[in-house]
Amino acid sequence: MANSTIKGRAVIFTQGGPTAVINASWVGVVQGLMLNRDIQDIWGSINGIDGIMNENFVDLRAQTVETLENISYTPASQLRSTRRKPTAEDNARMLDVFRKHNIRYAFGIGGNDTSESLDIINDAGRAREFELRVFHVAKTVDNDLMENDHTPGYGSAARFVANAFRGVSLDNQCFGGLYIGVCMGRHAGFLAAASALGRRQPDDGPHLIYLPECDFDLEKFARDAGDVYRRLGRCVIAVSEGIEDATHTPVLQVLSAGGGLEKDSHGNVQLSGTGALADKLVEFLKDRLEKEGAAKKLRARGDTLGYLQRSFPDQSPVDREEALALGRFAASCAQSGNIDGSCAIVRASDNPYRPDYRLVPLKNVAGKTRRMPPEFIGPKQNDVSDAFIRYALPLIGELSPVGALDLTKKVKF
Amino acid sequence: MANSTIKGRAVIFTQGGPTAVINASWVGVVQGLMLNRDIQDIWGSINGIDGIMNENFVDLRAQTVETLENISYTPASQLRSTRRKPTAEDNARMLDVFRKHNIRYAFGIGGNDTSESLDIINDAGRAREFELRVFHVAKTVDNDLMENDHTPGYGSAARFVANAFRGVSLDNQCFGGLYIGVCMGRHAGFLAAASALGRRQPDDGPHLIYLPECDFDLEKFARDAGDVYRRLGRCVIAVSEGIEDATHTPVLQVLSAGGGLEKDSHGNVQLSGTGALADKLVEFLKDRLEKEGAAKKLRARGDTLGYLQRSFPDQSPVDREEALALGRFAASCAQSGNIDGSCAIVRASDNPYRPDYRLVPLKNVAGKTRRMPPEFIGPKQNDVSDAFIRYALPLIGELSPVGALDLTKKVKF
Numbered sequence: 058m059a060n061s062t063i064k065g066r067a068v069i070f071t072q073g074g075p076t077a078v079i080n081a082s083w084v085g086v087v088q089g090l091m092l093n094r095d096i097q098d099i100w101g102s103i104n105g106i107d108g109i110m111n112e113n114f115v116d117l118r119a120q121t122v123e124t125l126e127n128i129s130y131t132p133a134s135q136l137r138s139t140r141r142k143p144t145a146e147d148n149a150r151m152l153d154v155f156r157k158h159n160i161r162y163a164f165g166i167g168g169n170d171t172s173e174s175l176d177i178i179n180d181a182g183r184a185r186e187f188e189l190r191v192f193h194v195a196k197t198v199d200n201d202l203m204e205n206d207h208t209p210g211y212g213s214a215a216r217f218v219a220n221a222f223r224g225v226s227l228d229n230q231c232f233g234g235l236y237i238g239v240c241m242g243r244h245a246g247f248l249a250a251a252s253a254l255g256r257r258q259p260d261d262g263p264h265l266i267y268l269p270e271c272d273f274d275l276e277k278f279a280r281d282a283g284d285v286y287r288r289l290g291r292c293v294i295a296v297s298e299g300i301e302d303a304t305h306t307p308v309l310q311v312l313s314a315g316g317g318l319e320k321d322s323h324g325n326v327q328l329s330g331t332g333a334l335a336d337k338l339v340e341f342l343k344d345r346l347e348k349e350g351a352a353k354k355l356r357a358r359g360d361t362l363g364y365l366q367r368s369f370p371d372q373s374p375v376d377r378e379e380a381l382a383l384g385r386f387a388a389s390c391a392q393s394g395n396i397d398g399s400c401a402i403v404r405a406s407d408n409p410y411r412p413d414y415r416l417v418p419l420k421n422v423a424g425k426t427r428r429m430p431p432e433f434i435g436p437k438q439n440d441v442s443d444a445f446i447r448y449a450l451p452l453i454g455e456l457s458p459v460g461a462l463d464l465t466k467k468v469k470f
Numbered sequence: 471m472a473n474s475t476i477k478g479r480a481v482i483f484t485q486g487g488p489t490a491v492i493n494a495s496w497v498g499v500v501q502g503l504m505l506n507r508d509i510q511d512i513w514g515s516i517n518g519i520d521g522i523m524n525e526n527f528v529d530l531r532a533q534t535v536e537t538l539e540n541i542s543y544t545p546a547s548q549l550r551s552t553r554r555k556p557t558a559e560d561n562a563r564m565l566d567v568f569r570k571h572n573i574r575y576a577f578g579i580g581g582n583d584t585s586e587s588l589d590i591i592n593d594a595g596r597a598r599e600f601e602l603r604v605f606h607v608a609k610t611v612d613n614d615l616m617e618n619d620h621t622p623g624y625g626s627a628a629r630f631v632a633n634a635f636r637g638v639s640l641d642n643q644c645f646g647g648l649y650i651g652v653c654m655g656r657h658a659g660f661l662a663a664a665s666a667l668g669r670r671q672p673d674d675g676p677h678l679i680y681l682p683e684c685d686f687d688l689e690k691f692a693r694d695a696g697d698v699y700r701r702l703g704r705c706v707i708a709v710s711e712g713i714e715d716a717t718h719t720p721v722l723q724v725l726s727a728g729g730g731l732e733k734d735s736h737g738n739v740q741l742s743g744t745g746a747l748a749d750k751l752v753e754f755l756k757d758r759l760e761k762e763g764a765a766k767k768l769r770a771r772g773d774t775l776g777y778l779q780r781s782f783p784d785q786s787p788v789d790r791e792e793a794l795a796l797g798r799f800a801a802s803c804a805q806s807g808n809i810d811g812s813c814a815i816v817r818a819s820d821n822p823y824r825p826d827y828r829l830v831p832l833k834n835v836a837g838k839t840r841r842m843p844p845e846f847i848g849p850k851q852n853d854v855s856d857a858f859i860r861y862a863l864p865l866i867g868e869l870s871p872v873g874a875l876d877l878t879k880k881v882k883f
Contacts (some may be wrong), residue, residue: 073646080873100881115882127873133640135875142644147687170526222779224490227546231488232553236777255783310596331752332774339744361745363773368637370870427825452691457783460540462548468513468527 060395063188064095066159068109069117070102072167073140076198076210077131077217078380082166083136084129085384086194087117093392096162104169105139106174110150112158123257128383132213132368134166143174155187162190162391163327166384168197168208169258172399173423179397192387193399193419196380198367201245203425204417206404209383210367212376212452214241215251217369218295219453221362226262226293227459231290235282235342236262236358239335239367243299246270246429247449248366250441252295254449255456262293269299270429271438273308278338279345281439286351295344298334298361312337335359373454379412386414399423410451475807476601477508478574480521482530483515485580485587486553488546489611489623490630490785491793495579496549497542498797499607500530506805507564518552519587525571542794545626545781547579556587561594568600575603575804579797581610581621585812586836592810605800605834606812609793611780614658614839617830619801619817622796623780624863625789627654628664630782631708632866634775636668639675639706640872646704647696647769648755649675652748654779656712659683659842660862661779663854665708667862668869671779675706682712683842684851686721691751692758694852699764711747711774725750748772787868792825799827812836823864 058354066287067090069083083101090096097118102108115136120128126133143151154160163178165171173191182189195202198214218240229236240249253266264285266271285292300308313333336359343357379402387400398416405413480503482496503509512530515521528549533541539550553711556564567573578584585606608615611627631653642649653662659681666679671814677698680686698705713721720853726746749772756770792815800813811829818826846858 071644071711075641098881101875110881112881115875115877116879116881119879120876124873124876127871127877129873130870131640131872131874133635134644135873138644220783222777224545224783225777227544227776228488228781231484231547231551247686331749331772335747336744336746358777359744360776361774362776362778364638364641365634365773365775368641369870370633370637372870392773457543457785458540459544459783460537460542460548462514462541463530463533463537464528466529466532467530468511468525470525 065159066098067162069164071134072105077132077213081129081380082384085381089388104137107139125264164195176419191397200247205401209380212373215232216373216453218251219254222252237294237359242297246297249297263295264295267296271380273300274304309334332361335361478572480575481512482577484547485518485584490545490626494542494793495797498794502798502801517550520552579607591831605811613660618814622793625786629786630865631664632667635665649773650707652774655710659710676706676708682707685716686713690861722747745774748774
């Protein structure tokens with residue numbers, strides 16, 4: 058794909074749901090572009106592609122080194138975001154702006170929707186004979202992009218989920234009973250799977266993990282939870298918001314009367330930002346286990362981990378470093394004369410863990426979703442595999458120490 | 471209250487909802503008791519007073535120093551817990567166990583219910599002429615105990631809430647719209663108030679904070695939120711789960727058909743462990759602001775911070791140190807020949823912040839609830855005061871750095 062370079066301005070924008078390290082990604086791009094003499098100005102578009110259409114730009118070269126450094130530690134995007142999927146008119150408008158200001162380089166940090174949008178803008182540029190350099194920089198807490206071993210944003214979100222379940226599992230140990238935590242992840246279960254990463258001992262929670270990659274069956278769910286509860290007097294469960302039954306009906310819909318669920322501009326049902334799934338699952342399980350006689354009055358609680366998963370200010374150091382590095386890699390791709398592509402993380406080595414960065418065709422990532430591979434899912438479809446733990450553990454950084462009471466020192470009478 | 475010492479065993483137990491530092495409290499008691507030659511054994515009762523009645527004890531002297539050290543960093547109680555409020559029969563049973571094993575020292579780590587229980591056990595001991603030394607060690611994330619400047623557990627929970635709102639406020643900035651986060655706190659608003667501690671700049675969220683100390687009025691709530699939304703295009707709101715209207719009706723009940731709400735063994739309505747209040751408030755506000763024409767389709771999301779507030783593995787270093795110190799102080803009170811009392815934290819100095827520890831009568835804490843004093847509440851009853859920020863900021867430890875884009879560097883055409 059090597060080609061001649063071109064002189065002009067660069068614009069950077071962030072799309073879709075933010076992450077704890079999305080700022081690090083665009084700061085990495087800025088750091089890389091600073092070294093590129095073909096780049097006249099580095100502009101940040103405010104609110105994703107909306108800012109391009111409205112000519113709402115911030116001069117990123119004019120930010121101090123200290124400001125950029127601090128921003129790289131800050132969750133969510135200081136460039137703001139949008140979920141707009143560009144129409145043909147939007148593309149025409151963006152190309153007009155690009156031409157007007159001689160913007161020749163566009164860096165979009167986002168998920169598969171963003172890669173698709175960039176691919177479309179690129180095609181539109183070609184059709185209008187306006188030479189562009191267009192790069193997608195992978196980002197998503199869901200970890201669901203093709204061609205990537207994992208994506209920037211996932212490590213920090215996974216760290217939060219691992220810590221959250223470590224904490225609630227210790228909490229649940231105090232009283233016993235059921236606890237259900239619902240994690241983000243519409244199609245891919247990587248975030249719910251990360252709940253396993255805080256376990257140390259065999260009976261640590263979560264005891265069950267349900268992923269959208271597996272058909273969810275309420276009867277099996279009740280059996281699984283009943284088995285754990287009868288064995289331990291407690292059961293901590295992690296669930297992906299996107300779980301569906303064998304007919305692809307969302308479980309929230311199965312448990313509700315259905316209808317009235319809000320959809321976003323991409324036509325997806327709104328599963329985030331409501332506590333309904335956790336509450337309905339808790340209600341179902343409590344009722345079922347009480348009827349089965351597992352307990353007379355079962356303590357049962359549910360939480361929806363919600364927006365904290367992507368915005369909690371506790372970056373995985375590995376994730377932050379990789380976000381910065383992938384951003385710098387994108388800038389270097391532009392300098393090397395590449396025309397377009399998606400910047401992805403691959404795994405150079407497993408032990409010790411080492412990442413590498415690669416430019417892949419935009420279309421390989423655009424609009425596609427990567428799901429958990431079967432080897433990451435446990436044989437009973439209610440947990441992750443050891444292979445998943447080995448895969449994900451290096452991505453979240455070290456967790457704080459935990460200790461356990463030595464119960465072999467019980468007082469005997 | 472100084473009195474003669476007495477030889478015998480000691481038992482330590484933890485009651486009620488755990489915190490991120492409740493282990494540090496009991497480890498502190500153990501550390502202090504190790505130095506006391508009157509104490510023959512140090513037993514940990516498993517599951518609070520249930521463990522006393524069932525003679526379910528762990529030998530705490532037999533735990534290694536390393537185990538105790540690690541446990542002091544671990545959230546939730548390794549001694550487990552219970553919410554049981556002892557009956558007259560329970561007290562009789564406990565005194566039988568105390569007499570049988572010559573347990574002369576009891577340390578209960580808990581809230582106002584625990585102080586009350588200890589006071590009752592103490593009275594029962596006196597009535598049966600069994601000499602006891604009974605100490606309550608303050609603990610609660612709600613920060614609602616009398617006689618305490620603040621309680622161990624609050625600093626870490628407040629740290630989590632401050633971080634959570636710092637993150638979601640930055641996240642909300644990306645898209646705009648409404649965000650409501652519901653915090654723990656049935657009668658006292660200290661935890662919702664802590665949402666203010668992560669702000670740096672005037673327009674940082676949360677923009678509104680509603681506390682159970684103030685009568686909640688849905689109309690005022692809608693006006694407040696509408697004002698912020700029209701000014702900033704966004705509005706982040708923190709709410710205590712315990713908010714009530716002027717007639718003392720819980721807001722969840724006002725917004726629901728009412729009825730069917732679970733109660734705990736102390737007769738309190740279950741407000742934790744369900745996402746209903748956040749969802750109902752979001753629904754109300756979205757509907758109202760859309761009708762008023764503030765936006766055609768308002769992005770509105772809600773989270774319930776839930777159990778993570780008390781169990782997330784990220785202790786405030788100040789909180790941890792104070793929990794250990796208050797535990798050691800309780801042990802020293804026993805050694806100094808005190809008969810009973812509640813161990814409380816007072817503030818020795820404001821600037822620099824310095825805590826001190828004091829023994830107060832059990833009855834001063836037992837069954838009473840401390841609420842936010844009026845000087846900690848903002849004049850419009852929808853925020854905290856600067857006095858609250860000065861009070862609470864030293865308790866949560868340092869937060870990670872954040873940076874903001876310099877928007878004065880907008881590109882001008």
